[in-house]
Amino acid sequence: MSEENAKKIVHVHLPKNEKFKTTLTAGKHELLADEPEHVDGGNDKGPDPYDYLLMGLGSCTLMTVKMYAERKNWLLEDVFLELRHNKRHDEDCENCEDPKSKIDVIEKELIIKGDLSQEQVDKLLDISKKCPVHRTLESDIRIESTVTK
Template structure:
């Protein structure tokens, strides 16, 4: 999958193209943007939240758990020189404590969580 980003219509707005999908990203007004879309760190947090919800839902279905809904909220901030992603997960359904504990373990195995927790290499090339 290739992700493309190009200039949008606003002062700092950019259009993100992911296959057939298009999203906007921008900076808050305090940084010279127009807040016409989420800023990049918000998109990173959204990726973790979405991956968590999808991974846990697929697992619960495979195991016939009574997970009727899942709400994932990710807060992010810089703290003591470290970028912190704080994930809050609320499970809706008739689940035992063992089920909830197992779903928390599965949440930690979602692909985005594993990517962010592992080693990342970014290679930049000027075209």
């Protein structure tokens, strides 16, 4: 980990006068998160937390794909990614009746524009699965939580 990343802190604040609207700060960048209006107390003032998860994965994926294509001098004109998150039963579900038996599934659809061969397109799909955030989400993750009063 670089020294710069080791010192980077993302700050998240949910004021007492807000139900869900949260301010997220990363360096000089400030964003809002909220729940949609159909969630009791949500005002849809920003993306929900899963939207941010997908946006982080999506931006890392596209940066990785573009960087690879540029290194290879491939004629990649434009690249998009559509992502969806849902929970569903695994194919070999043993306790399918139990709602807790569902797994999280993220679907990524890579949309590529450019004069590329099928082999190049296939390679870009493969590369899209190797971005650092994708690898992190597929790895064993440990979250260490503490509290300060």
